[in-house]
Structures are given as structure tokens and as C-alpha cells.
Amino acid sequence: MKPIESFELPSPSKVNYLNAVYGLKSWLLTKDHKRIALLYLVSITFFFFIGGIYALMIRLELLTPQGDFLASTTYNKVFTQHGIIMIFFFLIPSIPATLGNFLIPMMIGAKDLAFPRINLLSWYIFLIGGVITIYALLAGGVDTGWTFYTPFSTTFSNSYVVATGLGIFINGFSSILTGLNFIVTIHTMRAPGMTWFRLPLFIWSHYATSLIMILGTPVIAITVLLLAFERVAGVGIFNPALGGDPILFQHMFWFYSHPAVYIMVLPSMGVVSELIANFSRKNIFGYSFVAFSSIAIAVFSFLVWGHHMFVTPQSVYAGMIFSFLSFAVAIPSAIKVFNWTATLYKSSISYDTPMLYGLGFIGLFTVGGMTGLFLASLATDVHLSDTYFIVAHFHYIMVGGALMGYLGGLHYWWPKISGRMYPEGWGRFSALVTFVGFNLTFLPQFVAGYLGMPRRYHAYPPEFQVFNVLSTAGASILGFGMLIPAIYFVWSMRYGRRAEANPWHLPGLEWRTQSPPPTENFETTPIVTWEAYEFAPPEETEVVGKFRSEVERAT
Amino acid sequence: MEQQREAGTLGMWIFLVTEIMFFGGMFLAYTLYRTFYPAAFASASNHLDITLGAVNTVVLILSSFTMAMAVYFTQVGKQRPQVLCLVLTLVLGVTFLGIKAVEYHEKYTDRLIPGKLIPGAEFGPDPHKLHLLEGATLKQVEMFYWIYFAMTGMHAVHMIIGAGLLTYLIIFSLKRRFDPEYHGPVEVIGLYWHFVDIVWIFLFPLLYLLGRHLLDH
Numbered sequence A: 001m002k003p004i005e006s007f008e009l010p011s012p013s014k015v016n017y018l019n020a021v022y023g024l025k026s027w028l029l030t031k032d033h034k035r036i037a038l039l040y041l042v043s044i045t046f047f048f049f050i051g052g053i054y055a056l057m058i059r060l061e062l063l064t065p066q067g068d069f070l071a072s073t074t075y076n077k078v079f080t081q082h083g084i085i086m087i088f089f090f091l092i093p094s095i096p097a098t099l100g101n102f103l104i105p106m107m108i109g110a111k112d113l114a115f116p117r118i119n120l121l122s123w124y125i126f127l128i129g130g131v132i133t134i135y136a137l138l139a140g141g142v143d144t145g146w147t148f149y150t151p152f153s154t155t156f157s158n159s160y161v162v163a164t165g166l167g168i169f170i171n172g173f174s175s176i177l178t179g180l181n182f183i184v185t186i187h188t189m190r191a192p193g194m195t196w197f198r199l200p201l202f203i204w205s206h207y208a209t210s211l212i213m214i215l216g217t218p219v220i221a222i223t224v225l226l227l228a229f230e231r232v233a234g235v236g237i238f239n240p241a242l243g244g245d246p247i248l249f250q251h252m253f254w255f256y257s258h259p260a261v262y263i264m265v266l267p268s269m270g271v272v273s274e275l276i277a278n279f280s281r282k283n284i285f286g287y288s289f290v291a292f293s294s295i296a297i298a299v300f301s302f303l304v305w306g307h308h309m310f311v312t313p314q315s316v317y318a319g320m321i322f323s324f325l326s327f328a329v330a331i332p333s334a335i336k337v338f339n340w341t342a343t344l345y346k347s348s349i350s351y352d353t354p355m356l357y358g359l360g361f362i363g364l365f366t367v368g369g370m371t372g373l374f375l376a377s378l379a380t381d382v383h384l385s386d387t388y389f390i391v392a393h394f395h396y397i398m399v400g401g402a403l404m405g406y407l408g409g410l411h412y413w414w415p416k417i418s419g420r421m422y423p424e425g426w427g428r429f430s431a432l433v434t435f436v437g438f439n440l441t442f443l444p445q446f447v448a449g450y451l452g453m454p455r456r457y458h459a460y461p462p463e464f465q466v467f468n469v470l471s472t473a474g475a476s477i478l479g480f481g482m483l484i485p486a487i488y489f490v491w492s493m494r495y496g497r498r499a500e501a502n503p504w505h506l507p508g509l510e511w512r513t514q515s516p517p518p519t520e521n522f523e524t525t526p527i528v529t530w531e532a533y534e535f536a537p538p539e540e541t542e543v544v545g546k547f548r549s550e551v552e553r554a555t
Numbered sequence B: 001m002e003q004q005r006e007a008g009t010l011g012m013w014i015f016l017v018t019e020i021m022f023f024g025g026m027f028l029a030y031t032l033y034r035t036f037y038p039a040a041f042a043s044a045s046n047h048l049d050i051t052l053g054a055v056n057t058v059v060l061i062l063s064s065f066t067m068a069m070a071v072y073f074t075q076v077g078k079q080r081p082q083v084l085c086l087v088l089t090l091v092l093g094v095t096f097l098g099i100k101a102v103e104y105h106e107k108y109t110d111r112l113i114p115g116k117l118i119p120g121a122e123f124g125p126d127p128h129k130l131h132l133l134e135g136a137t138l139k140q141v142e143m144f145y146w147i148y149f150a151m152t153g154m155h156a157v158h159m160i161i162g163a164g165l166l167t168y169l170i171i172f173s174l175k176r177r178f179d180p181e182y183h184g185p186v187e188v189i190g191l192y193w194h195f196v197d198i199v200w201i202f203l204f205p206l207l208y209l210l211g212r213h214l215l216d217h
Helices: A024-028 A033-061 A072-108 A116-139 A152-156 A161-188 A201-233 A246-279 A287-301 A316-328 A330-344 A353-376 A378-384 A388-418 A424-450 A462-495 A542-554 B002-036 B038-047 B050-076 B079-109 B138-174 B184-209 B212-216
Strands: none
Touching: A033 A072, A033 A116, A033 A388, A033 A462, A072 A116, A072 A161, A072 A201, A072 A246, A072 A388, A116 A161, A152 A201, A161 A201, A161 B002, A201 A246, A201 A287, A201 B002, A246 A287, A246 A330, A246 A353, A246 A388, A246 B002, A287 A330, A316 A330, A316 A353, A316 A378, A330 A353, A353 A378, A353 A388, A353 A424, A388 A424, A388 A462, A424 A462, B002 B038, B002 B138, B002 B184, B038 B138, B038 B184, B038 B212, B050 B079, B050 B184, B079 B138, B079 B184, B138 B184
């Protein structure tokens, strides 16, 4: 077995992508995927904290049963804006636009993405969409819920629906361009020897994510565009007063917005596959199953949107089929969870901060996924629709899944991105705080929802107060757990210990260049002669070796 | 260089997939309301100018041909016919937009533009001019026209973008930028142009032709 430490690492050079050129212009006009990733990182962190403030306001209001902190109209705007900011401006771009942007070219041994200029353009589009949305929030906000259901959004809502819609419409193109760029890059820019089945699983999951981005996003674009026209021009394919069908809106909305959940969680699964294999120093169990389950999730994700509409006049037969397909999508997700667990079996696990987030992901995603099955069952869903059970369920996927993966990935690749180590002790502490705070926030919501507490009201019957107090307490802890990394990441950029090229001693391509990498990533185009996660060739592991010698003795 | 061209072509194909999904939303709405309101859709469809529509179809197919020839002449390195074909494509594209504008204007004078899309000229056609079939209402006709304007309008926006891209190609091909070695942009924009044509090939029968026979009885 080739010891990991003996890889030829490039001689440390003072010049890297961060200090190659200086000045604001060198950042704003950069075509370097690594710098664009950082531009995205700064922007989405900004949006994350805005969304977080809204979350805080929601939790404060719900501390008491009476609507005393926010008026009901304000509360409507607050939860709507929390959803819109968090989903469209944080979660959807989170991992792909930052970690994906930074790492895809490095992992496949390329100098950059296939279309560097389009990559920069996508950031500007994101920014324009974001600015328009922020304008809408400041001008008076929007109160339709992030789902924009018609005819409320087209006819009755008295808020900035068109401006917000425009922001989301524009932002969609940044998502499309990112997805397009990734697919073309993965197809055409792989280094010699980097075959499809040597790709890290992070790449596979991003490929699947990109498929959803290019197939789903255009549908939400046209839907939001038609919605805006309806509102402005009094025309209507969604407006029942004009002969339209509001259910058509829900179909078109969820045709994108359900797959969008997988845009959020698939990249996170990619990160977790990296974390599990690398921090247990073992090749992932069933590589091709994990790889193809990403593609299967992408395909299935387009066939299950109707489970958001079980309580609409959707035909009961359609409901049954959607229910069945929603159960089916659990299979590829379960394959991943089982394979990660099997990878851990008899491996040498190190509990560094990224791994803590990775393990946290497995647990929380499992809870989120299993409760999803309750909601995929027709009869149970009728009881649970529009209750806090739903809220808890999708936060387990989006925060417990997507956000944990994002934070795990950010810690894991931080030495490569910044060239500095984050403080490990604080890292583990905040991972733990986040995990505890998250569960305390959302576990009580399952119970409250099951007992019938509806979502989207600022007041509730007093018997639900105990769950809401727990939840608000948890949210404060969770918020604290988010603040610690924000502080020490910034701190580490200046004061952190300098990272070596390969601080975790791993075989991946991104670790075979200096930290931070030079602008062109690698000094020479790498030639790949090894499999993904090649820690030890199978014949040299103890178990196989013993088995072989026994076989040899017997024959 | 070869890798670049391959990337460009693949990128455009993927972009066209997103375009299919984008137009797909409107095709879905069309299918749904045509099923809901067949009589109104037939009546309204019949009111569209089939001659202008047919001429426009021919114009676009011709432009696709000249575009294909432009790509061919670029590949074999004949600069003069290449420029000529690109100019012809642009002229045909603009002709299409001109004819479309004439049609739109007719709808405007007949007050067939749905809702308040044009302030001051709200939807309010003379019902006697429309030859409404039994069971069709003006509201449903308005729905047809909204879908008609959404689809053809979005198509026209794509044509205008295409015309801009063609102008760019013409300028650069006059500067002799494209040769058999380097002609990615011509090919890629060609793909886009063909796609926009194909959208029209679907729009024409769906909006102008289907249900026309119902009125003869």
C-alpha cells in the first residue's frame, strides 16, 4: 500500500489565487472559479443572516400563544421572507455555487470551469436578483408565503409580489447557468485518466443537481413570469375569475419546487459521501450505487410533485400514483444512508469537526426522510397538511440535511480555500451546539404539528405553548451555533495556523496542490492513475488477506 | 481548440433543453385550456390570419435553410457566401418579426389584446365579428388570446435575441474571424436559430390550424 504521506506534493509557493493579484477590480472582474466561489460565499452568508433574523422574529413571536410581538400581517411577511431568502438566495446556491464552484475543477484536475465568463455572469445575475428582492422586502415586503399560491398572490395580496417574483425569476438564470457550466465541465474537462467511475462522489451528486437545475428552473421562471403578468395586466391562466385554474399554478410551482429540495440536499449528500469515506479512511461502500442513486434521485424528483397537493381537488388516482412514487424516491436516499453506514463499519474514524457534521447529517437526514414517508401516505397527509409537522419535516431536510452538509464541507475544505486552519476545538464545540440546538428547535414541532398546531399563524391555542417555548429555546442555541463558526472563520483568515497542502492526508486531487491553490490550480495537468478514495487496495486489507491465505491453504 | 468547440456545442444543447422546459410550461397551459374550452379555442383560432401565419412559417423555414448554409460555408472556409447567408438569415428573421407586428396590430384594432396588457385598449372585441361557436364565451376567447400572446410574444423575444446574435456574427464574419479552424460561434448560434424556428413549427399548427374544421360545419 502506498502511504498517503508520500505523495509528491508541490513545493510550497508564495503565489496563490488569493494573492496573485490585488484590488477590488481583480475580484469583481475575476474569471477564476475559486474567486467567484468566494464572491458567492460572501453573498450567500449575507443572505443567510438576513434569513436568520427573520427566523428569530418568527420564533420570538411564537414564544407566547397571543400575537403580541408581530401583527398578523407583519408575521405573514416575516415567514414569507424567511422562506424566500433562505430557499432561493441561500440554500439553492449554497453548496453548488461555493464549494461546487471551488472544487469541481480541482477534483477533476481542470484549470477552471468550461465557461469562466458565464460563471462570473451567474454571480452578477444572482446579485441583481438579490438586490431586487431586498428592494421588495424594504419597500414593504411580500406576504403570500414562499409558495405564491394563486389567486391570493395574483389578485388579493396587497404586497410586493411582482418585484419579489422578478427577483426570483432573475435569480433562476444564475442557477441555470451554474448547472449548465457544471455539466459541460464534468463532460469535457476531466484530466487524463479521470474516468467517470474515478470521479469523487461529490462530482456525481453535483452532476445530478445540475440536471435538476437545468430541467426545473426554467419551469419556475415561466410560472413566476406568468404570475407577474397576471397581477399587472389582469390576464389570467391561474385566475379562476378569468376562467383560469389555480391548481395549474400549484402543479407548475411544485414541478420545480419539489425537485428544488433535491437541489438543496443532493450537493450536501455529495459532501457527506466525501466526509464519510475520507474521515473513516476507507473506500466508500458500493461506489457505483451511491453514484447512481444521485442520478436516480434527480430523475425521481421530477415525478413526485403531486404529494404537495393531496388536499387539492387533484384526482385521487393521481394522488395514489404520486404517493407510490414518493415512497419510491426513499429507496435511492436509503441506499446512500445504508452505504455510508456500511462504510463506517470497521473503519478508522476520526472525529474531526467536518466528520461531526457528516455524522449529524446522517442522523438528521434519516429523521427528515422517514417523516417524509408519513407525508407521502395519502391519509396521514390529510391530517398533517399545513401543520407544524410539515415545518419540522422540511427543516430536518433543509437545515438538518442541506445546512449540516454545507457547514461540514466548509470546515473540511476551509484549509484549501483559505490556506489556514480553523480552531478545531471551537469547531467541534459549535458542531455539537448546532446539533443540540437544531433538535431542540424542531423535534417539539413534530409533536405540536401532530397534535394539530397549524403553520403560518402568529397566534395559537395555549396548550401548544410548551412545544413553542422549547422550540424557541432551541432556536437561540442554534443561532449561537451559527455565530461561532462565522466568527472563527473570519478570525482564522488572519490568525489561523497555516494549512499545509494536505492537512487531512487524503488521496483526492484537490489535496495534491498547494493550499491555497495557485490560480491555475495545478502546476502541470495531473494524470490520474488511481481510483476514488484509494486508501488501501482491497487485497491488502487484513480481512481479505486472511481470507485469501485461507483459500490458498485449502486448495 | 477542439475541446472548446465541443464544450460550446454541448453548452448550447443544454441551454436548449432549458428552453424546451421554459416553453413547456406554456404548452401545458395551452393543452389544458384547449381541453377545457374547445369551442372558444376553435372560434378564436379561426380569427387568426392564416395567410400571414403560413407566410411566416415559410419565411422561418427559409431562414433555417440559409442559416444551415452559413454554417456549411464557414466550415469549408468560403467567406463571401458565408456573409451573404448570414445577412439573408437576418433579413428573413426581421421579415418574420415585421409580419408578426402586422398581425399584432390587427389584434389591437380588433381589441383582442387580453386584459390590460395595453393600457387604454382593454379586451373588448365586437362579438359579431368573432363567429363564436356554440358554448364559447368571450372570457374563454380572452384566455386563448392570452396564451396566444404569451407564446408568440415569448417566441418573438427569442427571435429578437437571435437577430442580435446574427448581427454579431455578421460583423465578425466581415472581419474574417471565422474559418474552418475556428467557427464555434456560428455553429452554436445556428443551433439556437434552428431551435427558435422549431418552436414556431409547433406554434403555427397549434394556434392557427387545430380546430379550424369545426367552423365549416
